[in-house]
Amino acid sequence: MNRRKVLATAAAGGLGLLATPAVHAQDAWPRGRPIRVICPWPPGAANDALARLLAQRLQEKLGATAVVENRTGGAGLIGTNAVLQAAPDGYTLLASAFNTAVMPLVLRGATFDPQRDLEVMARTAQAPLVMVISGQRPQRTLAEVVAAAREKPREWSFAISSLGSAGHLATIEFRRRTGVEIDMVTYRGTQPALTDLMGGNAHLLIDPSFALLPATGDGRVRALGIATAQRSALAPDVPTMAEAGLPDYRFQSWYGVWAPKGTPAEINQRVNALMQETMREPAMVDRLKSQVLEPVTESIEETRRFIAAEITRATELLRSVNYQPE
Template sequence: MKRRHLLAAAGGIGLLAAPAVRAQDAWPRGRPIRVICPWPPGAANDALARLLAQKLQEKLGAVAVAENRTGGAGLVGTNAVLQAAPDGFTLLASAFNTAVMPLVLKGATFDPQRDLEVMARTAQAPLVMVMTGQRPQRTLAEVIEAAKANPRDWNFAISSLGSAGHLATIEFLRRTGLDINLVTYRGTQPALTDLMGGNVQLLIDPSFALLPATGDGRVRALGIATAERSVLAPTVPTMAEAGLPSYQFQSWYGVWAPKGTPAEICQRVNAMMQETMREPAIVERLKSQVLEPVTESIEQTRRFISAEIARATELLRSVNYQPE
């Protein structure tokens, strides 16, 4: 009798455990996976979010949908992921902004290293500094000289608060001692449009967004923020060659999930994206968009992000930056 009760109890435990096992095994087939991009369609973030959704379907048999949740300099979409269940069915495809958002935005009260699970870093792009073609200056040295002489005649566009270009601009102004007006936009495209029209004169942003615009003379490249000239833009001098030694900045893109998402799911997405970023067709596609694929482990990405946050924190502290 006692033995029968023990067997029944054991069977009960098995029945209770089975749904949890099946739920874990079912991922990612339980329901559609939402890949949230906190930026508008058309940008690199959006393209990489759609690539992630595509590969979740191809490689894991998932139903995955890329969803643009814009607003608040990326905060609206990020908050949607922070508030989602940690079950692998809501992912965040974002960029450098995610790591430094709490440093520059008053409304960002989360800690990216504490409140999100990093899954992968997928791509990166060096930053390039451009100027409007409506001004006569041709080199960075000439721009700095003119801006020091008449600072009110110059405006520096910022594509988004907390972007890599935003911090690179702060560092540029700190290094050169320039005190010129900053104009913030909701994305690179409106900033670039105003630059072409001469409403603003300078902009630092990812090369994939700016280099294609330099072909007709309306936008002029002054320097690329890499240690050596980029094969993606071999005629553009480095910022060091242009007069700013050791000036190096890049934007980068990655995938996060809500805190508590199982490690197995995070590792699975990481392995999938590493495999994706080694595919020759993907490498060529990214290269055509002036993007460089990244393949690294979750731990490598964690260390990279930690270093990026430390660098940004020190830079913002050095200029007494106050979150907006």
């Protein structure tokens, strides 16, 4: 596998203490060349919004020229491969989500190891998952849905926004926990899945709260439960999945920044510090909260441990249902 192009982020401070030509090149780092922030998802999604926020902060705080490239397709694999094949020089970043960590577990064509082949720079935000039902269905509670689906499973379908998404794994866990054999239909993003749900062509969807809760206002979809320990202040009328009948059912999507393996540690740390600073700003906290997103401030080591735990959980879940990569 080719080694990659790296990220737009670091330079500064202690780099100048090391007097080698390579270090001087890093010291000049974001100057003179544009930084590509590759988002493997379409414009308009949370991934895209956070990618543009990263690019904006690289420009504001580091004086860099940063450009977002939406390299979509393959359930995120096309954009991820572009970063995997880039040089580890700080000028190519990946702004993606939960999918990046579990992609090799669900996609036959994903042959990389996210912990071995990418440098994680930061987690930036997270969002709980919500389960919604088409407004054209009469059921009002999770218990009613489970009872109806057990009786006539072929009259139900689960929309999946993307293979390897947090909602995909949450749906697999829902099926495992309840024993319902509802078909899963994969879409190319949340919006087309939600559109089919509103039209009654699909019936259930589990996806991030920021995408689904705003859609519940006109009755075309209804929220059945949120996959958190406590009810959300932004949706106090939506029961937790535990209250709805599934104890300890907790899932969230999360978003982060990666670089090609071999990107200098100084650059990785600089990006991490930049995003932690951004996610602590009161105005940013309020902005994300209004979109049902929670900012994350973690060190690189903390993020590595978090991702390792997420991969372990996903591996065990997929193994328990004998899932075969598609």
